[in-house]
Amino acid sequence: MHWCLHSASASLRWGVMEGLLTRCRALPALATSSHQLSGYVPHRFHHRAPGRGKRLVLSRMFQPQNLREDQVLSLEGRSGELTCKSQRLMLQVGLIHPASSGCYHLLPYTVRAMEKLVRVIDQEMQAIGGQKVNMPSLSPAELWRATSRWDSMGKELLKLRDRHGKEYCLGPTHEEAITALIASQQTLSYKQLPLLLYQVTRKFRDEPRPRFGLLRGREFYMKDMYTFDSSPEAAQQTYSLVCDAYSSLFDRLGLQCVKVQADVGSIGGTTSHEFQLLVDVGEDRLAVCPGCGFSANMETLDLSQTNCPACQGPLTKTKGIEVGHTFYLGTKYSSIFSAQFTNVHGKPSLAEMGCYGLGVTRILAAVIEALATEDCIRWPGLLAPYQVCLVSPKKGSKEEAAAELTGHLYDHITEAVPQLRGEVLLDDRTHLTIGNRLKDANKFGYPFVIIAGKRALDDPAQFEVWCQNTGEVVFLTREGVLELLSQVQVV
Numbered sequence: 315m316h317w318c319l320h321s322a323s324a325s326l327r328w329g330v331m332e333g334l335l336t337r338c339r340a341l342p343a344l345a346t347s348s349h350q351l352s353g354y355v356p357h358r359f360h361h362r363a364p365g366r367g368k369r370l371v372l373s374r375m376f377q378p379q380n381l382r383e384d385q386v387l388s389l390e391g392r393s394g395e396l397t398c399k400s401q402r403l404m405l406q407v408g409l410i411h412p413a414s415s416g417c418y419h420l421l422p423y424t425v426r427a428m429e430k431l432v433r434v435i436d437q438e439m440q441a442i443g444g445q446k447v448n449m450p451s452l453s454p455a456e457l458w459r460a461t462s463r464w465d466s467m468g469k470e471l472l473k474l475r476d477r478h479g480k481e482y483c484l485g486p487t488h489e490e491a492i493t494a495l496i497a498s499q500q501t502l503s504y505k506q507l508p509l510l511l512y513q514v515t516r517k518f519r520d521e522p523r524p525r526f527g528l529l530r531g532r533e534f535y536m537k538d539m540y541t542f543d544s545s546p547e548a549a550q551q552t553y554s555l556v557c558d559a560y561s562s563l564f565d566r567l568g569l570q571c572v573k574v575q576a577d578v579g580s581i582g583g584t585t586s587h588e589f590q591l592l593v594d595v596g597e598d599r600l601a602v603c604p605g606c607g608f609s610a611n612m613e614t615l616d617l618s619q620t621n622c623p624a625c626q627g628p629l630t631k632t633k634g635i636e637v638g639h640t641f642y643l644g645t646k647y648s649s650i651f652s653a654q655f656t657n658v659h660g661k662p663s664l665a666e667m668g669c670y671g672l673g674v675t676r677i678l679a680a681v682i683e684a685l686a687t688e689d690c691i692r693w694p695g696l697l698a699p700y701q702v703c704l705v706s707p708k709k710g711s712k713e714e715a716a717a718e719l720t721g722h723l724y725d726h727i728t729e730a731v732p733q734l735r736g737e738v739l740l741d742d743r744t745h746l747t748i749g750n751r752l753k754d755a756n757k758f759g760y761p762f763v764i765i766a767g768k769r770a771l772d773d774p775a776q777f778e779v780w781c782q783n784t785g786e787v788v789f790l791t792r793e794g795v796l797e798l799l800s801q802v803q804v805v
């Protein structure tokens with residue numbers, strides 16, 4: 315659990331920081347901010363002295379609304395039907411807004427979280443040699459007719475015609491497209507294999523029952539990787555490599571995912587695994603063996619099976635959200651499209667393929683399902699849309715004199731902790747009480763909420779720091795805050 319370990323190490327340092335509470339140490343020379351904007355400055359930034367960066371202030375941002383549950387239901391065009399926790403929270407705080415059945419506007423915080431998730435995915439995929447591509451969503455019918463999936467995928471395919479009557483579908487997945495692309499390459503040599511190509515794009519599926527917000531949409535983001543190898547043995551190695559990269563990704567996000575034996579469904583092939591996040595709202599039924607670690611989607615087992623097929627011990631039934639799926643495809647697609655490479659002997663040979671999906675938007679909702687309380691979103695540290703929210707004193711309150719200190723703290727953080735530039739928000743809605751804004755900040759799940767309250771007027775000033783992912787609240791001097799935040803990892 316990466317972020318937990320990280321937070322734990324932060325809490326081990328409280329001892330060090332207590333020392334800082336009373337010491338007033340001169341700050342090291344501060345690097346000049348690189349955010350020297352000239353010309354047009356968006357109005358959500360407060361203007362400041364030239365060359366010192368800009369503050370991101372909440373009152374001027376596209377502010378997601380705090381909706382009541384009944385408002386959420388009416389937004390979704392439903393009456394009284396229960397939605398799951400991630401859907402309710404995401405709608406309530408304005409992370410998403412319904413556009414049509416199974417389609418959502420992704421609002422600024424969600425886009426920031428998704429961009430971070432994609433950066434972590436890029437790191438993991440590129441660490442195993444993945445190269446990023448981007449294929450069109452419009453996919454010609456003839457490719458799908460070649461594999462018979464034009465008909466076999468049935469109503470799930472969203473089909474359309476252009477002005478010339480030519481038929482297309484909006485890609486629900488891209489095995490056909492990528493295999494045709496590789497088949498068009500005359501000069502592919504065994505020396506270039508394994509080839510690992512991936513993309514992060516919108517996928518379209520006319521789901522019979524779109525529901526649970528981003529968990530099951532009709533238009534959603536998927537990371538899909540396709541691999542090409544020279545032999546079944548090499549393809550199995552690549553398969554393990556990608557599975558390990560998935561495990562590493564979920565570890566870094568602090569998510570406990572299990573890899574289960576899975577059904578190959580309409581994609582086909584011979585071996586398949588799903589990465590399942592174990593939460594109650596999950597639509598998949600799983601069987602896990604506490605004895606030997608065997609785990610499978612119930613779809614792959616006989617429903618009456620109660621004992622582990624590997625060790626005969628009793629199986630435990632549980633539910634999961636499928637966040638990733640891997641398939642070893644063999645030559646199922648390469649043989650249809652003649653996707654070949656030149657082998658060691660200079661002869662054409664069919665590529666052995668694998669395909670690997672990750673539900674990018676589904677993961678965003680799934681982490682909320684797994685980590686949030688009933689009322690408060692919690693993000694894996696790496697995905698939090700913003701890392702820090704500073705709450706300045708209420709206008710007209712006794713602490714108002716500390717308002718300027720909050721602004722200065724903002725500047726010190728972004729100057730002394732370069733990775734936090736663009737990650738710190740100032741909640742300047744000073745007509746609201748600190749308590750109200752703290753409640754909001756709690757709901758949004760910023761990993762660090764820093765309040766300039768009464769003790770900000772002490773000498774030296776003490777800020778109240780809420781570390782949301784560990785549940786700790788501590789008072790720290792400016793130096794203490796900087797030391798704590800310098801350990802935050804940002805992707």
Ligand code: ATP
Pocket residue numbers: 487519521528529530531532534536579636637638639671672673674675676
């Ligand atoms: P499911 O069984 O949940 O319908 P699937 O097996 O049809 O999913 P795959 O074809 O394996 O899905 O797609 C790869 C990944 O894309 C899935 O593991 C999942 O995380 C994500 N995904 C699939 N369908 C959706 C959807 N309708 N909305 C959001 N994400 C999806």
Ligand code: MG
Pocket residue numbers: 588636638639
């Ligand atoms: Mg699947």
